[in-house]
Amino acid sequence: GESVGLHLPTLSVQEGDNSIINCAYSNSASDYFIWYKQESGKGPQFIIDIRSNMDKRQGQRVTVLLNKTVKHLSLQIAATQPGDSAVYFCAENAMGGSARQLTFGSGTQLTVLP
Amino acid sequence: DAGITQSPRHKVTETGTPVTLRCHQTENHRYMYWYRQDPGHGLRLIHYSYGVKDTDKGEVSDGYSVSRSKTEDFLLTLESATSSQTSVYFCAISREDQPQHFGDGTRLSIL
Numbered sequence: 001g002e003s004v005g006l007h008l009p010t011l012s013v014q015e016g017d018n019s020i021i022n023c024a025y026s027n028s029a030s031d032y033f034i035w036y037k038q039e040s041g042k043g044p045q046f047i048i049d050i051r052s053n054m055d056k057r058q059g060q061r062v063t064v065l066l067n068k069t070v071k072h073l074s075l076q077i078a079a080t081q082p083g084d085s086a087v088y089f090c091a092e093n094a095m096g097g098s099a100r101q102l103t104f105g106s107g108t109q110l111t112v113l114p
Numbered sequence: 115d116a117g118i119t120q121s122p123r124h125k126v127t128e129t130g131t132p133v134t135l136r137c138h139q140t141e142n143h144r145y146m147y148w149y150r151q152d153p154g155h156g157l158r159l160i161h162y163s164y165g166v167k168d169t170d171k172g173e174v175s176d177g178y179s180v181s182r183s184k185t186e187d188f189l190l191t192l193e194s195a196t197s198s199q200t201s202v203y204f205c206a207i208s209r210e211d212q213p214q215h216f217g218d219g220t221r222l223s224i225l
Contacts, residue, residue, distance in 0.1 A: 032211075034213050034214075036216075041218070041219075042218050042219070043118075043204050043206075043216035043217050043218045043219050044157070044204070044216045045216070046213045046214075046215060049213050089156065089157070100145075100208075100211065101159055101162070101172065102147075102157075102159070102214060104156040104157045104158075105156055106154065106155065106156045107156060
């Protein structure tokens, strides 16, 4: 079946280094992708999104890359800080029923080491 | 977050009892969603609403019902709670073709 998955369940990086979190998707009908950050005890927080007519989008310290040929999505965090430690989810958003629906991956736990 | 309030934040109840969770928004967004989050499964969609009195099923809707009588409120009901419904429940809201924004969740334990 269609799925969104993450290559690695955990990622540890040194403070100040760049982080790259990867995601594979399989639904070719997905045309909108979102990255969320979830801290312990809180709901997912929107980080950045990208539509399928783009291959790169930049935010503040974050960049999302989309490779539609291999159905791959990545989130790059520059100069990773302790506050970036969290679980990161990618989600693909496709029209289903009467509204767009998100399909989430299982998440990657990012740990920033001092 | 994003003008979303979920209540209660924590609840412990017994198998077979009815449970209602409330999501309240102050953003006047058209779309509202209920998800559950379990270890190893990420977030899974239970039900969603695309307007007042307009709702539809998601991936894991069995055992759940919803109602939306006002734009700002979306209720999730477990008619007869089972232990398999122990989970963290998240409400989300969105505008047309915009990212969903989530509340801080309700932790529900069914003994």
